[in-house]
Amino acid sequence: YVRGENSNKTIQVELHQNDLWTSFHRIGTEMIITKNGRRMFPALRIKIWGTESLSLYKIYIDFISPDSNKYRYHYQSSRWVSTGITDSSTCSSSEQTCLFNAPISGSYLQEQTISFEKLKLTNNPTTSSGKVCLQSMQNYYPRITVAKVSDLQKEGRLQEIYHIIFPQTSFMSVTAYQNQNITQLKIARNPFAKGFRAKSTLRH
Amino acid sequence: YVRGENSNKTIQVELHQNDLWTSFHRIGTEMIITKNGRRMFPALRIKIWGTESLSLYKIYIDFISPDSNKYRYHYQSSRWVSTGITDSSTCSSSEQTCLFNAPISGSYLQEQTISFEKLKLTNNPTTSSGKVCLQSMQNYYPRITVAKVSDLQKEGRLQEIYHIIFPQTSFMSVTAYQNQNITQLKIARNPFAKGFRAKSTLRH
DNA sequence: ATGTTTCCACCTAGGTGAAAACTT
DNA sequence: AAGTTTTCACCTAGGTGGAAACAT
Numbered sequence: 001y002v003r004g005e006n007s008n009k010t011i012q013v014e015l016h017q018n019d020l021w022t023s024f025h026r027i028g029t030e031m032i033i034t035k036n037g038r039r040m041f042p043a044l045r046i047k048i049w050g051t052e053s054l055s056l057y058k059i060y061i062d063f064i065s066p067d068s069n070k071y072r073y074h075y076q077s078s079r080w081v082s083t084g085i086t087d088s089s090t091c092s093s094s095e096q097t098c099l100f101n102a103p104i105s106g107s108y109l110q111e112q113t114i115s116f117e118k119l120k121l122t123n124n125p126t127t128s129s130g131k132v133c134l135q136s137m138q139n140y141y142p143r144i145t146v147a148k149v150s151d152l153q154k155e156g157r158l159q160e161i162y163h164i165i166f167p168q169t170s171f172m173s174v175t176a177y178q179n180q181n182i183t184q185l186k187i188a189r190n191p192f193a194k195g196f197r198a199k200s201t202l203r204h
Numbered sequence: 205y206v207r208g209e210n211s212n213k214t215i216q217v218e219l220h221q222n223d224l225w226t227s228f229h230r231i232g233t234e235m236i237i238t239k240n241g242r243r244m245f246p247a248l249r250i251k252i253w254g255t256e257s258l259s260l261y262k263i264y265i266d267f268i269s270p271d272s273n274k275y276r277y278h279y280q281s282s283r284w285v286s287t288g289i290t291d292s293s294t295c296s297s298s299e300q301t302c303l304f305n306a307p308i309s310g311s312y313l314q315e316q317t318i319s320f321e322k323l324k325l326t327n328n329p330t331t332s333s334g335k336v337c338l339q340s341m342q343n344y345y346p347r348i349t350v351a352k353v354s355d356l357q358k359e360g361r362l363q364e365i366y367h368i369i370f371p372q373t374s375f376m377s378v379t380a381y382q383n384q385n386i387t388q389l390k391i392a393r394n395p396f397a398k399g400f401r402a403k404s405t406l407r408h
Numbered sequence: 409a410t411g412t413t414t415c416c417a418c419c420t421a422g423g424t425g426a427a428a429a430c431t432t
Numbered sequence: 433a434a435g436t437t438t439t440c441a442c443c444t445a446g447g448t449g450g451a452a453a454c455a456t
Contacts, residue, residue: 032425035437039423072434101312108306123436136435175436176425183425192423194443236449239413243447276410327412340411379412380449387449396447398419 004160013164016045021168029171030182037120037131041190044116044142051106059099060145065138073178087135097132103149134173141170208364217368220249225372233375234386241324241335245394248320248346255310263303264349269342277382291339301336307353338377345374
């Protein structure tokens with residue numbers, strides 16, 4: 001249950017594939033960021049209940065870095081340790097990205113799964129649409145915002161604002177995986193990831 | 205320019221890839237329908253201007269068979285001839301299919317190209333979402349409907365209704381191509397169509 | 409005969425981790 | 433030394449027409 005800003009109302013939000021997220025979270029999720037953008041795996045998918053059928057809503061996502069610290073993976077202890085360097089030049093959160101361009105009514109919102117599977121993470125500051133720019137080697141958690149639009153005339157004014165955070169979706173942003181266990185879990189669970197290069201190299 | 209029903213207002217609609225459509229229309233476009241559904245090529249893509257920024261709209265597509273006649277391709281004359289049989293058991297038009305589930309505001313409508321590329325044509329009456337059931341060997345033209353929704357409370361009541369038809373997008377529904385010139389033009393212009401089977405068979 | 413269905417080789421399109429090359 | 437970029441083999445996912453089998 002999520003309570004709204006400027007509102008006593010609540011909406012209910014459920015994270016899809018919670019078991020999968022938890023498996024990664026136990027090890028310490030890493031998400032690769034590239035210049036061209038890389039999808040998240042697991043992908044963020046949620047279901048929302050409790051929105052008003054006849055109201056319009058917009059959905060945003062951004063990524064919060066709670067300390068803006070740069071981290072380093074310590075192989076001996078298999079842990080992430082802070083380098084003490086804080087990236088103060090950038091904001092602690094990424095830009096907000098809107099899932100749909102258009103506001104969507106509460107009734108249609110409840111009919112469907114809200115999926116962020118097409119979202120791509122990048123370290124390229126000149127991002128195009130559908131991409132979010134993050135700093136490498138930092139800790140982030142995705143934050144979803146559901147905002148009620150009072151009406152189309154006043155679309156800029158967002159009435160009820162709901163922020164949704166699932167702690168088990170936090171991750172370290174990396175340009176190459178640090179923890180081998182994460183690599184193996186990605187290969188095991190992501191249909192696109194099979195890491196077959198080792199085998200094919202043997203043939204030559 | 206398209207004038208609305210119950211309205212003196214007009215909206216302006218433009219067909220994308222008009223040259224491509226015209227190339228096919230000159231020969232006599234054929235669209236394959238299958239049990240699982242087949243995309244149209246060319247795909248229907250339009251641009252709409254003149255909608256009200258602060259109003260909500262829904263977009264539908266259906267397929268009109270002007271005479272509901274069954275046709276036969278006469279190879280000698282390279283023409284489609286009516287068999288005289290009218291398929292009176294079915295309506296002259298297909299079911300209306302909604303492009304987006306949710307109504308969309310006029311301002312966002314004008315920002316984007318409305319694409320029906322994912323729509324699939326089928327001859328299977330038990331269709332699932334995103335598919336349209338047609339009768340084989342009939343003449344059809346796609347009809348796009350833009351309908352203004354008075355407000356979310358009265359979503360069922362459509363105020364201004366605009367029907368859009370581009371004559372150059374009419375086609376014959378087939379389960380296999382009849383005119384070889386259509387086959388060749390599809391192969392030439394559709395990136396997915398390369399009809400290489402003949403070559404590979406020679407290798408064996 | 410004539411129209412339909414199924415299967416398939418051949419594509420497009422694009423999402424992976426591995427390795428090597430590159431940068432600082 | 434440590435992090436980033438590029439390239440690539442290997443996938444998933446799915447859109448084509450052709451041919452053969454099937455149906456009527």
